[in-house]
Amino acid sequence: MQAEVVIVGGGVAGLAAKRWLHRQEVHEVLLLELEEQVGGNAASGHSEVSAYPWGAHYLPVPDTRNQDLLDFLREAGVITGYDAATGLPIYNEYHLCHDPEERLNIQGYWQSGLVPELGVPAADRQQIARFFALIEQLRQAKGHDGKDAFAIPVDHSSADDTFRQLDLLSFGDYLAREGFTSPYLCWYLDYCCKDDYGATTATTSAWAGLHYFAARKGSAHNATASDVLTWPEGNGFLVHHLRRASPENILPQTLAYALRETSDGVEVLAYDVRAQQSVQLKAKQVLLATPQFVTQRLLAGVAESKALACYHAPWVVANLTVDGLPQGPGRPLCWDNVVYGSKSVGYVNANHQDLAMTADERKVITLYWPLADEAPDLARRAAYQTSYDEWLQRIMAELETAHPGVTPHVAQADIWVWGHGMIAPTPGFLWHSERLAAAQPLRQKIFFAHTDLSGMSIFEEGFYQGIRAAREILASA
Numbered sequence: 460m461q462a463e464v465v466i467v468g469g470g471v472a473g474l475a476a477k478r479w480l481h482r483q484e485v486h487e488v489l490l491l492e493l494e495e496q497v498g499g500n501a502a503s504g505h506s507e508v509s510a511y512p513w514g515a516h517y518l519p520v521p522d523t524r525n526q527d528l529l530d531f532l533r534e535a536g537v538i539t540g541y542d543a544a545t546g547l548p549i550y551n552e553y554h555l556c557h558d559p560e561e562r563l564n565i566q567g568y569w570q571s572g573l574v575p576e577l578g579v580p581a582a583d584r585q586q587i588a589r590f591f592a593l594i595e596q597l598r599q600a601k602g603h604d605g606k607d608a609f610a611i612p613v614d615h616s617s618a619d620d621t622f623r624q625l626d627l628l629s630f631g632d633y634l635a636r637e638g639f640t641s642p643y644l645c646w647y648l649d650y651c652c653k654d655d656y657g658a659t660t661a662t663t664s665a666w667a668g669l670h671y672f673a674a675r676k677g678s679a680h681n682a683t684a685s686d687v688l689t690w691p692e693g694n695g696f697l698v699h700h701l702r703r704a705s706p707e708n709i710l711p712q713t714l715a716y717a718l719r720e721t722s723d724g725v726e727v728l729a730y731d732v733r734a735q736q737s738v739q740l741k742a743k744q745v746l747l748a749t750p751q752f753v754t755q756r757l758l759a760g761v762a763e764s765k766a767l768a769c770y771h772a773p774w775v776v777a778n779l780t781v782d783g784l785p786q787g788p789g790r791p792l793c794w795d796n797v798v799y800g801s802k803s804v805g806y807v808n809a810n811h812q813d814l815a816m817t818a819d820e821r822k823v824i825t826l827y828w829p830l831a832d833e834a835p836d837l838a839r840r841a842a843y844q845t846s847y848d849e850w851l852q853r854i855m856a857e858l859e860t861a862h863p864g865v866t867p868h869v870a871q872a873d874i875w876v877w878g879h880g881m882i883a884p885t886p887g888f889l890w891h892s893e894r895l896a897a898a899q900p901l902r903q904k905i906f907f908a909h910t911d912l913s914g915m916s917i918f919e920e921g922f923y924q925g926i927r928a929a930r931e932i933l934a935s936a
């Protein structure tokens with residue numbers, strides 16, 4: 460087969476690149492995806508009751524300076540228009556996360572919000588308030604170069620050393636240094652690192668730990684920076700719209716396994732799982748939208764090593780179809796439901812955005828469990844060796860702590876192990892020259908895009924990396 464450009468990998472980055480090339484009239488593009496469906500970590504599934512996410516499930520309301528993202532959200536119907544007076548985007552109310560949004564089970568009671576409040580002593584509350592005052596300062600902070608200290612995409616952040624040096628120490632060490640010792644605050648921040656990066660405060664860089672909060676600068680006519688957009692299928696909704704923008708020439712179940720450089724381009728060798736045969740694709744240019752552990756293998760035959768050592772956090776995600784959830788005291792079921800001190804980062808109600816006024820108690824809840832207790836390779840190996848029944852047992856034990864008596868209500872349990880779930884921004888990774896070097900094209904023939912190259916795995920970064928690489932391809936023509 461022949462194409463102008465072959466994209467390997469149909470995650471957010473690969474699909475965003477394909478959409479971008481399509482918009483610029485480059486139509487001879489082939490995308491290879493090893494799975495049955497595109498989407499990567501933002502893929503979705505469904506049970507009889509509801510669609511559900513297999514990984515990514517929300518997008519925070521973006522910064523209005525992120526024009527490429529805003530244009531895409533307008534295209535997908537997530538933004539319905541712009542307010543005439545302020546120029547701010549108006550978000551589709553069906554897609555903004557409805558109330559009630561978050562609750563935390565602490566001391567056997569469901570409190571509102573995820574920052575511990577119930578039974579938290581005054582001294583701890585003061586520390587929590589001091590931490591959020593610091594975050595407010597950092598949100599406004601700019602470096603000597605005039606850029607925001609913390610921005611999304613990460614690469615738009617200031618190069619000022621005052622901030623970048625925070626990347627060299629762990630978030631845990633930074634918190635201790637700044638006198639943030641409250642066990643409640645430390646639990647909450649550890650939970651945040653697990654939730655966003657699949658790592659702990661000990662394994663996340665201080666810059667990244669602060670970025671989680673300080674980079675959120677979204678604004679809208681009908682939403683604030685703390686609001687999020689979500690769908691029953693999670694970011695599978697966004698994947699669907701990325702794919703729809705350029706649906707042709709996507710080859711699923713096609714695994715790229717080697718590259719060969721030729722005088723006028725690149726050959727990609729791939730295995731077509733359905734036909735059970737190898738195929739040879741000739742292209743002028745290739746975009747590897749694959750995680751680093753795959754990219755490095757694909758590059759083995761063509762290039763000097765561009766090895767980038769990554770911490771890929773393993774995760775387990777369970778989609779549980781339930782016919783009811785026995786409730787404890789406190790706030791009723793929310794979109795995001797977390798238990799203080801638990802191993803998982805809680806569950807999300809996939810049916811939360813449902814407006815049907817029926818008495819049907821059936822729903823799908825998506826439980827997220829980052830395997831952050833051990834080094835990622837050990838946790839990954841152990842996870843692969845754990846049977847479905849063992850996972851089910853652990854997941855039910857976890858759920859029983861929040862909802863005693865829930866087990867008989869679980870009608871179906873769909874479980875997925877993500878061995879290399881997401882990159883974690885460990886100390887020293889984000890602002891090391893190797894990260895930027897790994898994104899550089901090789902001889903204007905082989906290009907790279909993936910959230911691994913951002914050092915943070917969020918939709919905005921995958922989308923940015925895909926467009927950045929597509930722009931490089933266009934500029935090289």
Ligand SMILES: Cc1cc2nc3c(=O)[nH]c(=O)nc-3n(C[C@H](O)[C@H](O)[C@H](O)COP(=O)(O)OP(=O)(O)OC[C@H]3O[C@@H](n4cnc5c(N)ncnc54)[C@H](O)[C@@H]3O)c2cc1C
Nearest residue numbers: 468470471472493499500514515516517715880910917918
């Ligand atoms: C459990 C979990 C929860 C998450 N939650 C959120 C969230 O709520 N919000 C958010 O913004 N982000 C979330 N993320 C992060 C999410 O990973 C990113 O937002 C984004 O989807 C990553 O896109 P990507 O294109 O960089 O990578 P990937 O999703 O890794 O895409 C790479 C693609 O390449 C394919 N591929 C790999 N090797 C080959 C090969 N040899 N040949 C062909 N194809 C190949 C893969 O199958 C995959 O489709 C979550 C991640 C996980 C694991």
